[in-house]
Amino acid sequence: MSGKVKCAIIGSGNIGTDLMIKIMRTSKNLEMGAMVGIDPNSDGLARAARLGVPVTHEGIEGLLKMANYKDIRVVFDATSAGAHVRNNALLQRDGKKVIDLTPAAIGPFTIPVINGDANINEPNVNMVTCGGQATIPMVYAVRRAVERVVYGEIVASISSKSAGPGTRANIDEFTETTSKAIEVLGGAERGKAIIVLNPAEPPLIMRDTVFTLSQGGGRDAIEASILEMEQAVRKYVPGYRLKQKVQFEVIGDNAPVRIPGIGYATGLKTTILLEVEGAAHYLPAYAGNLDIMTSAALVTADHWAAQYLAKEAA
Known part of the structure; x- marks a missing residue:
């Protein structure tokens, strides 16, 4: 034994x-x-x-x-x-x-x-999905610091070389499953997911962008929650990190955004830029999506x- x-x-x-x-x-x-x-x-x-x-x-x-x-x-x-x-x-x-x-x-x-x-x-x-594992924690981090996340959108960009036949066969399922999980786990009322297979040479590291539109809650609380979440994920994915400082933009009544299924909405837009460096156990470190x-x-x-x-x- x-x-x-x-x-x-x-x-x-x-x-x-x-x-x-x-x-x-x-x-x-x-x-x-x-x-x-x-x-x-x-x-x-x-x-x-x-x-x-x-x-x-x-x-x-x-x-x-x-x-x-x-x-x-x-x-x-x-x-x-x-x-x-x-x-x-x-x-x-x-x-x-x-x-x-x-x-x-x-x-x-x-x-x-x-x-x-x-x-x-x-x-x-x-x-x-790999994109969901990287980005939904950040949607959740915003949600726990505010009263409402009206919308959450993620864009996952991975090296084409890190996407094998199985990943490529699952592109439609990736977007559907990740979008649903943004709502179910992330707490957004509406979710959307996009994946990009980047053919650049040399291969680029996994990059992810998270957008949320929230109501209630201040910038300091949101940023603190995001930084805490970054450290929590790093405990099992050491190469997970914020690429730059969290960005905020007020979406006011003069220019509301239209969200399918919800209608026009205002609030605080938060933009979170991430990168995930892999541990290079199999593919090189650019394949953070595997890691x-x-x-x-x-x-x-x-x-x-x-x-x-x-x-x-x-």
Whole structure:
């Protein structure tokens, strides 16, 4: 017995491979039990095999046939929103804990610094999206300092090189899931999300812009809440930081903005500029989008595994 919970990763692309390396290097309560892909020539499967991790290129069916499948308690799904629906059904049948890194949103939205362990015992938890993990904490930071966030909009810009086939296949789901999570977790009455795949060479670091329109609450309180949130996220994503000072603009009655579904509104516009530098566990440091997603998933799963091990020991 290693004293750790065995886990599997479905999806041997950029996200899955980065997560595997994080688990092997930094996890307190998890150990790799399997790496699952569909391309026998994928770099992720090759790396896993070299590191001594059991592998299969036969997808979920291959995982179900693996000799140690019965010992695996946690499964991370880093495939696509469409594939996750079927994967989850099979895994739930077998009583596995599922951490969803796709935008499928079958389980409740989970962002460590917002709702932390609130959904820890749900059979499936959804990690929203990389852009959501980076920006929604800031929408929430504004919301807790004001009476009302009428609107929240985020723009996530990531290097094209950090976006693998799964990410590209999920663009529509990214915008829909992130927009919804801005409302559900961020507390905005209306949310909108935009993602930009930047083809610049050399690749640029992940950059995120957050806009909110709020009512009630002062600038000092909003800025203090934002700075506190920055430090909270940095505890598990050290490369997360404000790019520059928070910006404010008063939207008055002379020039109200029209918000779909709400109408014309006034208030205080807050602009938050972020950048996320990755830990370079797999792709270089420009891939902060991988780092924040996999770090959030690992923190969530590690907390669940700690509880599981404590119960087993009792």
